[in-house]
Amino acid sequence: MRDPLAHFLLAGAVIWGLLALRGEPVDPAERTIVLSREEQAALALGFERTMGRPPTDGELAAQIDRWVREEILYREALRLGLDQGDPAVRRRLAAKMDELAGAEVETSSPSEEVLRQWHSANAERFGGGGEVTFEQLYFDSEKGALDALDEPRPRGMAISLPRGMDGVTIDEASRVFGTQFVGEISQLPVSHEWQGPLPSGFGWHLVRLMKRSGVATQPFESVRDKVEADWRNGTLANRRAEAYRLLRDAYTVEIE
Amino acid sequence: MIKRFGLLAAPVLLASCGMPGAGGADEAKSGDGTNTIELAEFPDRPYWGDTHLHTDVSVDAFGFGVRLGAEDALKFARGEEVIATTGTAARLDRPLDFLVIADHSDAMGATRRLYDAPRMMVRDPTLRRWRDMMHESPEQSTRAVAELITAAANDEIPEALRDPERQAKATRDLWDRHLALLDRYNDPGTFTAFAGFEWTLMPGGNNLHRVVMFRDGSAKTGEVVPYPGLDGDVTGLWDYMEAYEEKTAGKVLAIPHNSNLSNGMMFELIGPDGGPMSADYARRRAAREPVVEVTQIKGDSETHSFLSPNDEFAGFGDAGWDLGNLPLTAKTTPDMFAGSYVRSALLRGLTLEQRMGANPYAFGLIGSTDSHTALATADEDNFFGKHTGNEPKSDRAMLPQNLGTRQGRFGWHYLASGYAAAWARGNTRAEIFDAFMRREVYATTGSRMVVRLFAGFDFSESDWEGDWVRSGYTRGVPMGGDLVDAGKAPVFLVSALKDPDGANLDRVQIVKGWLDADGTQREKVYNIAWSGREGASADALPPVGDTVDRAQASYANSIGAAELRATWSDPDYRAGQRAFYYVRVLEIPTPNWVLFDAKRFGLKLPSEVVEASVTQERAYSSPVWLRPRKTPGDAPPIMK
Numbered sequence A: 001m002r003d004p005l006a007h008f009l010l011a012g013a014v015i016w017g018l019l020a021l022r023g024e025p026v027d028p029a030e031r032t033i034v035l036s037r038e039e040q041a042a043l044a045l046g047f048e049r050t051m052g053r054p055p056t057d058g059e060l061a062a063q064i065d066r067w068v069r070e071e072i073l074y075r076e077a078l079r080l081g082l083d084q085g086d087p088a089v090r091r092r093l094a095a096k097m098d099e100l101a102g103a104e105v106e107t108s109s110p111s112e113e114v115l116r117q118w119h120s121a122n123a124e125r126f127g128g129g130g131e132v133t134f135e136q137l138y139f140d141s142e143k144g145a146l147d148a149l150d151e152p153r154p155r156g157m158a159i160s161l162p163r164g165m166d167g168v169t170i171d172e173a174s175r176v177f178g179t180q181f182v183g184e185i186s187q188l189p190v191s192h193e194w195q196g197p198l199p200s201g202f203g204w205h206l207v208r209l210m211k212r213s214g215v216a217t218q219p220f221e222s223v224r225d226k227v228e229a230d231w232r233n234g235t236l237a238n239r240r241a242e243a244y245r246l247l248r249d250a251y252t253v254e255i256e
Numbered sequence B: 001m002i003k004r005f006g007l008l009a010a011p012v013l014l015a016s017c018g019m020p021g022a023g024g025a026d027e028a029k030s031g032d033g034t035n036t037i038e039l040a041e042f043p044d045r046p047y048w049g050d051t052h053l054h055t056d057v058s059v060d061a062f063g064f065g066v067r068l069g070a071e072d073a074l075k076f077a078r079g080e081e082v083i084a085t086t087g088t089a090a091r092l093d094r095p096l097d098f099l100v101i102a103d104h105s106d107a108m109g110a111t112r113r114l115y116d117a118p119r120m121m122v123r124d125p126t127l128r129r130w131r132d133m134m135h136e137s138p139e140q141s142t143r144a145v146a147e148l149i150t151a152a153a154n155d156e157i158p159e160a161l162r163d164p165e166r167q168a169k170a171t172r173d174l175w176d177r178h179l180a181l182l183d184r185y186n187d188p189g190t191f192t193a194f195a196g197f198e199w200t201l202m203p204g205g206n207n208l209h210r211v212v213m214f215r216d217g218s219a220k221t222g223e224v225v226p227y228p229g230l231d232g233d234v235t236g237l238w239d240y241m242e243a244y245e246e247k248t249a250g251k252v253l254a255i256p257h258n259s260n261l262s263n264g265m266m267f268e269l270i271g272p273d274g275g276p277m278s279a280d281y282a283r284r285r286a287a288r289e290p291v292v293e294v295t296q297i298k299g300d301s302e303t304h305s306f307l308s309p310n311d312e313f314a315g316f317g318d319a320g321w322d323l324g325n326l327p328l329t330a331k332t333t334p335d336m337f338a339g340s341y342v343r344s345a346l347l348r349g350l351t352l353e354q355r356m357g358a359n360p361y362a363f364g365l366i367g368s369t370d371s372h373t374a375l376a377t378a379d380e381d382n383f384f385g386k387h388t389g390n391e392p393k394s395d396r397a398m399l400p401q402n403l404g405t406r407q408g409r410f411g412w413h414y415l416a417s418g419y420a421a422a423w424a425r426g427n428t429r430a431e432i433f434d435a436f437m438r439r440e441v442y443a444t445t446g447s448r449m450v451v452r453l454f455a456g457f458d459f460s461e462s463d464w465e466g467d468w469v470r471s472g473y474t475r476g477v478p479m480g481g482d483l484v485d486a487g488k489a490p491v492f493l494v495s496a497l498k499d500p501d502g503a504n505l506d507r508v509q510i511v512k513g514w515l516d517a518d519g520t521q522r523e524k525v526y527n528i529a530w531s532g533r534e535g536a537s538a539d540a541l542p543p544v545g546d547t548v549d550r551a552q553a554s555y556a557n558s559i560g561a562a563e564l565r566a567t568w569s570d571p572d573y574r575a576g577q578r579a580f581y582y583v584r585v586l587e588i589p590t591p592n593w594v595l596f597d598a599k600r601f602g603l604k605l606p607s608e609v610v611e612a613s614v615t616q617e618r619a620y621s622s623p624v625w626l627r628p629r630k631t632p633g634d635a636p637p638i639m640k
Helices: A004-021 A037-051 A057-079 A087-107 A112-121 A142-149 A170-185 A220-249 B011-016 B059-063 B070-077 B110-116 B125-136 B138-153 B164-185 B234-248 B279-288 B334-339 B342-356 B429-437 B461-465 B468-475 B593-601 B607-612
Strands: A131-139 A164-169 A195-199 A204-213 B045-053 B098-101 B192-194 B196-199 B210-214 B252-256 B291-296 B364-367 B419-424 B441-444 B450-456 B482-484 B491-497 B505-515 B521-530 B563-569 B579-587 B618-621 B624-627
Touching: A037 A057, A087 A220, A112 A220, A131 A142, A131 A170, A142 A195, A142 A204, A164 A170, A170 A195, A170 A204, B045 B070, B045 B192, B045 B210, B045 B291, B045 B429, B045 B450, B059 B110, B059 B138, B070 B098, B070 B164, B110 B125, B125 B138, B164 B192, B192 B429, B210 B234, B234 B252, B234 B279, B252 B429, B279 B342, B291 B342, B291 B441, B334 B342, B342 B505, B342 B521, B342 B579, B364 B618, B419 B429, B450 B468, B450 B579, B450 B618, B461 B468, B461 B563, B468 B491, B491 B505, B491 B521, B491 B579, B505 B563, B521 B563, B593 B607
Parallel strands: B045 B098, B098 B192, B252 B291, B291 B364, B364 B441, B482 B624
Antiparallel strands: A131 A164, A131 A204, A195 A204, B045 B419, B196 B210, B210 B252, B364 B419, B419 B441, B441 B618, B450 B491, B491 B563, B505 B521, B505 B579, B579 B618, B579 B624
């Protein structure tokens, strides 16, 4: 998003949002409606955002008439309590609060420094994942696997699984052998001896775990896009959570 | 006179599509992936994906309430946790390898823009009413979309929403941003993000929809925009595809889906103009549409019990969907079934080929979700529904689910289905797309079984003892391939390995379709391998059993097999026969998503619904065709 017009419109939209939510709640007793210059500008901006051109005087006047009508009906609706118990109003306002909390995160371009900090603070999310090298033998029963373990050169049963995997990520191994097996193998010590039997979705396995490398974090340069997306999501979520926490702390909730 | 609304996308929209950051995608990510990773000699594992996912720029998905965009969809498919529209955390147990986001090309982003447009700018009374309904409540929003879909089916979409010029700019902006996002997420060797869209042809509400999938990155796909059109006929889409390939030297294919909702129109014996089908049309269709989506959330299209009365496993996922077309504006009658289901279409293909030397229906099979939640999940215990209106909540299984009517289809008719598996040499756009082109793909209803099929003339039981995959590729053809009649019965090597995180296997079958000497269409299902049941004969194989605890939504892998293999020679072969053979693999019975819901939400279900919710998940391979000699094959060459 490098388009200055878009930036301008966005900034306007944020200000507009702030203006819309700012200030005192409408006092139902209040019978004076003031449409400030800022609010007129906001109306014009809204028009421009939609139509790609500023409104003519006539169009702006029509906008203002409509706004006044809506404002009057809105105040009268509040006076009648029509906002109470309306799930749409409730959801809409709650969503607006969330949007407000994260508004500028969506559009800002974080600096290199911010991203590098994020990368090192959340290194585990940019890991290459651990890698394993192993051989395995398959058996359809635990007993079969146990018996084979006592033999000098155990032989497994035929199944369409690779005899071993060389330097693959945990993810890759779990795609082939399933999550249960990978969970089991991550508990094993590295050793050239046959170990097991380990259960999997297929049956039982004897395993020789030759190598297991730790989780290496990928260098910042190679995952920059990922870091930025992650920063944006993380920051957005954090701000929303933070804003909510501040508000939440002011309340006592009793669930009866 | 002001007539238009929000062509300038609102900031909300920008945010939802992911903001291009300062760093663009590098070259390896933005091309088709050629020469980016080391490839296996032969396809070494199936790559799993969903070719049919909708996000918030789909006109209906947004109206149904989804607020997740393409970026969330990609993250979820890649295995990350996202928050679904209705607020629950969603995550796949296992990531997918590839994803095609296929938002509707018609009115792309229009409901989102309509929703965001200032009310006064929406002059058209119908649009204004829809806009108000979308703001009013989720229920009203869903109703507005139902009206919109019905209007589309009846060709009554308000002008303001159809005007191609107005749409074009908005679509262009969306598309460019979307392509940039795809390139950023495309990661050769790890995850493939395909550009695509759904083309929504629907004459009279009869579903002729296609998903369009591109092989290329943004440098080429950016030269076009998605092809709109609720009317016309499919040859217009093929013209568009050919023009794209000519202009960019790129590649693109189309995938028909939900033939079960087409009232017999998807696989007709006549041409699109109502006259006899021409060989040219047949050849074009085969070239443009190498695969068909056979199973998805809105039902399964393999075959119907009416068409396959001797197949005890026919009719899976047909209930509710076989009542009528997509919006249920026209009922389905039995004479329509043959044009609505895949097995009968494959048979029709043989007949048409015999008649004119070209087979329009020589397609491979895949599954996909057609989820409108931006969440590509086909897992029974992790089902997020067809659209946001039926994301997990207590009563979704029993709610009526009809676009515009009050009868016939209910929540429990939805399937948590399916996925596409592609036998490729590596995970890149080029490799996976090419696997689709040569039909070396298969469908599952959501489970991730590993299914291999090789066909040749000299395979034997002893092949299993050596490197049988190499033998398969060097002495035969894999699924999707063609065999030329050699005067003797073809022999098949078939292997099915269970999903390591899923249920055991009940049986492996070969479904054969052929033409008799007098041209009569015949079909037969052969049991070729099964678990346990020693001494049982293939013609009288008893059921595998049933371990499903209905109340607990659980099952036990105490029956069934981890792997089933067979070397099978066709006992009904006759010299010169035209035939196709595909593999169907059945798991043991398992609880489907409805029972998981019932347990989770403490729901009391009618007994018929409980029983309908114990199913045998399955895989369908692409067929292998046996062709008489001297017939010019129109299939892609076998990979060597």
